[in-house]
Amino acid sequence: MALTKQEWLALEAKAHQLRLDMLETTHMAGSGHIGGGSSVMDILTILYHKFMNLKVEDPNWEDRDRCILSKGHAGIGYASVLVDFGWNDREQLKTFNLTGSKMGIHLDSNKVIGVDASTGSLGHGQSIAVGTALAARLQGKSYFTYCILGDGELNEGSNWEAFMSTAQFKLNNLITIVDRNGAMIDGMTEDIMALEPLVDKFEAFGFNTLRIDGHSFPELANAIEVAMATKDKPTCIIADTVKAQGFGGKAGDYRWHYGAMDNDGYEQAKKDLEAYYLGRKAVAEKEGI
Amino acid sequence: MGGGLTYTAVESTKLATTELYGKAMVELGTAHPEVVALTADLAGSTKIGDFQEKFPDRFFNVGIAEQNMFGIAAGMAKAGLVPYLSTFAQFASMRVADQLSTDICYQNVNAKIIATHGGTSFGQAGSTHHAITDIALVRALPNLTVIVPADGYETVNAVKAAYATPGPFYIRINRGFDHVLYENTDYGFELGKAQLLHEGTDITVIACGSCAYQALAAAQFLKNSDGLTVRVLNMHTIKPLDKEAVQKAIGETRRIITVEDHSVIGGLGSAVAEVMAEMGKGCAFTRLGIQDHFSIIGLHEDIMSHEGIDSNGIANTVREMMGKDFEADDNWDDEV
Numbered sequence: 001m002a003l004t005k006q007e008w009l010a011l012e013a014k015a016h017q018l019r020l021d022m023l024e025t026t027h028m029a030g031s032g033h034i035g036g037g038s039s040v041m042d043i044l045t046i047l048y049h050k051f052m053n054l055k056v057e058d059p060n061w062e063d064r065d066r067c068i069l070s071k072g073h074a075g076i077g078y079a080s081v082l083v084d085f086g087w088n089d090r091e092q093l094k095t096f097n098l099t100g101s102k103m104g105i106h107l108d109s110n111k112v113i114g115v116d117a118s119t120g121s122l123g124h125g126q127s128i129a130v131g132t133a134l135a136a137r138l139q140g141k142s143y144f145t146y147c148i149l150g151d152g153e154l155n156e157g158s159n160w161e162a163f164m165s166t167a168q169f170k171l172n173n174l175i176t177i178v179d180r181n182g183a184m185i186d187g188m189t190e191d192i193m194a195l196e197p198l199v200d201k202f203e204a205f206g207f208n209t210l211r212i213d214g215h216s217f218p219e220l221a222n223a224i225e226v227a228m229a230t231k232d233k234p235t236c237i238i239a240d241t242v243k244a245q246g247f248g249g250k251a252g253d254y255r256w257h258y259g260a261m262d263n264d265g266y267e268q269a270k271k272d273l274e275a276y277y278l279g280r281k282a283v284a285e286k287e288g289i
Numbered sequence: 290m291g292g293g294l295t296y297t298a299v300e301s302t303k304l305a306t307t308e309l310y311g312k313a314m315v316e317l318g319t320a321h322p323e324v325v326a327l328t329a330d331l332a333g334s335t336k337i338g339d340f341q342e343k344f345p346d347r348f349f350n351v352g353i354a355e356q357n358m359f360g361i362a363a364g365m366a367k368a369g370l371v372p373y374l375s376t377f378a379q380f381a382s383m384r385v386a387d388q389l390s391t392d393i394c395y396q397n398v399n400a401k402i403i404a405t406h407g408g409t410s411f412g413q414a415g416s417t418h419h420a421i422t423d424i425a426l427v428r429a430l431p432n433l434t435v436i437v438p439a440d441g442y443e444t445v446n447a448v449k450a451a452y453a454t455p456g457p458f459y460i461r462i463n464r465g466f467d468h469v470l471y472e473n474t475d476y477g478f479e480l481g482k483a484q485l486l487h488e489g490t491d492i493t494v495i496a497c498g499s500c501a502y503q504a505l506a507a508a509q510f511l512k513n514s515d516g517l518t519v520r521v522l523n524m525h526t527i528k529p530l531d532k533e534a535v536q537k538a539i540g541e542t543r544r545i546i547t548v549e550d551h552s553v554i555g556g557l558g559s560a561v562a563e564v565m566a567e568m569g570k571g572c573a574f575t576r577l578g579i580q581d582h583f584s585i586i587g588l589h590e591d592i593m594s595h596e597g598i599d600s601n602g603i604a605n606t607v608r609e610m611m612g613k614d615f616e617a618d619d620n621w622d623d624e625v
Contacts, residue, residue, distance in 0.1 A: 062369065109367075109396055117367065121391045127357045128392060131364020131372075134349065138325070138370065145364075158388075161357035168352075 002221035005288025007050065011217045012284050014084075015045040016277035019246055021080035021093065023261070023269050029076070029097040031260040033105065034250070037077030039181035039214070039241035040069075040148060044081045046220045047146055051228075056086045059113045065143045066116045066132045070125020071150030071179060072106040073258075079103050079112065087113040123156025125149060126176065130165050133174035144228065145174045152184030155193045160205070166234045167206025175227040176207070176236040179214065181243040183254035198238055207236040214239025217284075248272030306467045307405055309441035311339035313448040314373060318344050321452065327362055327374040329355045334405070337375040355380045359388035359400075366398035371452065377411070378404035378420030378461050382427055393457045394430045401451040401458045407437070408498060408550025409584050409592040410463035416583040420461070425555020427459045428528050434480070435527040437461045437549075437557075439501035442471040443525055446478035454480065461498065465589070468502040470523070481526045483534035489518035492607055493538035493545050497524045497557050500548040500577075503593065506600035511607055519607060527557055535564045544573040544610050548598050553578040573610055577603065 003011070019041055026032035044067075048054070052065040069078050076096065083090050088102075092112075095101035102111040106120030117128045129147035136143050153159065166174055180198070182189055189195050202209040208230045212219040220239065227235035244256040247269055261269065318324045318340055325347040332338035332350055341348040351358045355376055362372040374381075381404035382389065393400050404423060411418040427435050434456065438444040444462050451458040470486070478484070486501065487508040496504040501523040508519035520542055522534055538545060545565070547558035558576030565572055577598050584592055593599040597606065 066368075068364075117364070118391065118396050121387050124360050124388060124392055127360020127388070128364035128367070130357070131361040131366075132368045133364075134361065135365045135368030135370050138347065139368070158356045158360070161351075161354035162360065165351050165354065165357055165361065169349075 002225045003050075003218050003288075005284065008217050008284045008288045009281065011045055011049060012277065012281050014049050015042050016273065018045060018077070018080045018084060019273050020270070021084065022077045023266065023273065025076055025080060025093045025096050027261045027266040028094055031258065032076040032096075033073045033258050034076075034247060034261070035183065035243040035254070035256040035258065036071060036074045036150060036179065036181065038245045038247060039243050040071065040074050040179045041077050041245075042215050042217065042220065042241075043148060043177055043179060043239055044078060046217055046224070048081055048085055050221065051224050052146070053143065054085075059087045063141055063143055066129070066145040068117045068119070068125040068129040068132070068145065068147045069107075069115075070119055070122070070129075070147055071153055072119030072125075074150075075103070075105055075107040078107060078115070082112060082114040085114065122150070122153035123158040126159055126162035126166065129174050129176075130162055130169065130171060133171040134169060136173055137171075143173070146177060147174065148177045148179060151178055151180045151182065151189050151195060152192075154178070154195055163202070163205045163207070170232075171234045172231045174234055175224065176234065178236065178238045179241050180238050181241040183243045183252075183257065185254075185257050187254055202236040202238070206233055208233050209236045209238065211238045211240065214241035215245055246273050246276035248275075305336070305465050306438070306441040306444050306462050307336035307464070310403065310444050310448060310462060311336035313445040314340045315343050317373075317448065317452055318347065321371065323369060324371045324373065324452070325349065325365060327351060327358050327372055329353055329358045329376045329380070331376055331405075337373070337403070355385045356388050359385045360392050362400045363388070363392035363396060363398050366400045367396070371399055371401065373401045373403055373448075375403040375405060377418060378407040378423045379418055381459070382420065382423035386426060389427070390430055394432045397432045397456055399455050399457070401448075402460065403448070404459060404461045406464040407461040408463065409579070409596075410465065410499065410550070410589045412587050412589045412592045415586045419584055421552045421579045421584065422555065423461065424527055424549070424551050424557065425559070428555065428560065433457050433459055433528065435459045435461070436480075436525055437497040437527055438525055439498060439523050440467045440470040442474045442476075443478060445474050447525070450478070450480045463499055463589070467499055470502050470505065478525070481529045481531055483531040484523040484525065485520070486523050487519060487521040489520035490542055491517045491519060491544070492610055493520040493522060493542045494548060494603060494607070495522045495524050495535065495538065495545065495557065495561055496548045497527060498550050499589075499593070500550055500598050501525075503598065503600045504548055504603055507603035507607065510600065511604055515608070517607065517611065524557060527560060530560050530564065532564050535561050536568055539565055539568060539570055539572045546575050546577060546603065546606055546610060548577040548603055550593065550598060551578050553580055575606055575610060577606060
């Protein structure tokens with residue numbers, strides 16, 4: 001197993017704290033992208049707290065691993081990660097979405113420390129990631145670029161241009177992760193514009209493709225380690241996730257792509273997240289080694 | 290910008306603008322290892338292929354996928370490279386508008402776009418390959434510097450100025466053999482400063498790109514035949530615009546014609562009109578360009594003639610403008 005029990009438990013605690021931070025921010029801002037923010041949170045947590053090679057004291061370290069969050073609307077979750085990491089003042093979360101704030105729904109790489117690309121218009125991240133991965137190779141640097149895509153955004157044709165070039169340039173230093181929460185704004189992906197069979201599509205585009213539970217830290221850890229070790233072709237990890245995961249009855253409901261949070265909802269969400277965390281913690285304690 | 294490249298005038302007559310651009314790229318690449326080049330299956334057509342021969346490891350062909358190319362360039366620039374990316378102007382603007390805006394301009398990355406086949410210079414390809422709205426689009430994008438060089442040597446200067454100046458650039462050149470306006474690169478090119486091609490006090494023609502040569506030819510012709518002195522400004526930098534030169538021309542000549550191989554909506558003519566309107570001074574004013582239609586198919590020079598943006602068209606418009614009643618005194622209040 002790629003994760004020790006201790007690491008697993010620490011990641012569970014961290015992801016729980018980050019979901020709470022996101023909830024707090026959403027409550028203060030009045031609304032936010034809870035759905036996609038929570039579905040991607042375990043992916044972000046394991047990248048920033050196990051795999052990515054970063055320096056807290058030097059966010060612009062040129063040899064750092066890159067993370068391109070192509071699904072930029074998960075910014076409210078990502079902001080929590082980048083504040084918690086020590087790169088941005090926690091007070092900034094209190095200004096989220098406020099006029100003149102450095103932080104809005106889609107994070108600006110020139111305003112929020114640690115954001116490697118300004119995203120928001122969907123279908124852009126993979127191309128940018130191809131660029132950083134090619135640059136790393138040319139400059140003889142060993143860093144990895146991680147690109148996290150939403151599944152709904154795979155409707156954008158530009159992604160598939162980028163996927164072709166990822167394989168054409170044999171970018172084994174670019175690890176593509178799809179947050180496959182199955183939902184988009186207007187409904188479920190398979191009802192709006194079907195994506196399956198997604199593994200076959202990525203395989204056909206030249207990727208080593210893994211499909212895992214995106215809310216399982218051991219599965220995420222194993223998949224990322226396989227991706228890092230795969231040299232003959234790039235790897236895509238399709239992480240099956242749940243929109244608004246951990247938020248009780250909201251989990252899996254596409255309508256929680258973006259939502260408002262009143263005081264009652266906020267109190268209930270805190271309880272839901274706590275229960276969700278305790279459940280996952282129990283699994284880690286039981287199954288961890 | 291000064292020179293560095295010292296091709297002779299004789300040699301330049303044999304070189305297409307794109308070829309001079311290709312040579313400039315090789316020189317830049319030799320001096321600066323962080324310079325890389327990208328194309329979307331147009332390495333030969335855009336002459337960026339010269340760079341490919343010299344620096345194969347620093348050349349990237351992304352296939353026919355312009356949106357991807359712009360995103361890749363943004364990522365490369367974020368990682369410390371200086372990408373020069375080249376494709377036809379119509380695709381480098383309209384096709385990739387979102388990537389250009391979001392990935393390149395919003396992030397303010399150090400990427401340099403060389404948009405070839407600008408205006409109607411790929412005339413026979415038809416309107417799908419005429420870029421007549423690109424300046425309108427790119428001029429509105431924050432952080433982006435926009436240059437429309439008049440000929441090959443000015444293109445060399447623009448390419449080098451782009452390297453020397455951090456931030457995104459859009460350099461719009463033509464497809465082929467532009468008339469030679471400058472005999473070498475040492476004529477005092479300065480980013481954001483109009484080049485005075487011909488002194489005059491009767492009227493000012495403000496031109497960019499291939500129209501600059503045509504405007505100069507018209508001015509020379511009119512001086513001999515009509516005794517008119519036509520000031521000609523080569524407004525190579527569309528953004529930031531040399532407002533001072535425009536204001537000076539309005540004040541000193543009171544008659545302005547803009548001429549460009551682009552729609553009259555949103556390009557150089559609109560940029561000059563904005564300065565004029567904000568100045569609050571009345572002035573006889575005509576915009577020459579593509580008059581809000583998709584242009585005909587044909588050779589570039591024939592299209593320029595058809596649209597009235599060649600020397601004859603410009604000269605005719607100058608004569609019409611001279612017949613308009615504008616006073617030569619300094620009292621603005623009794624005009625308009």
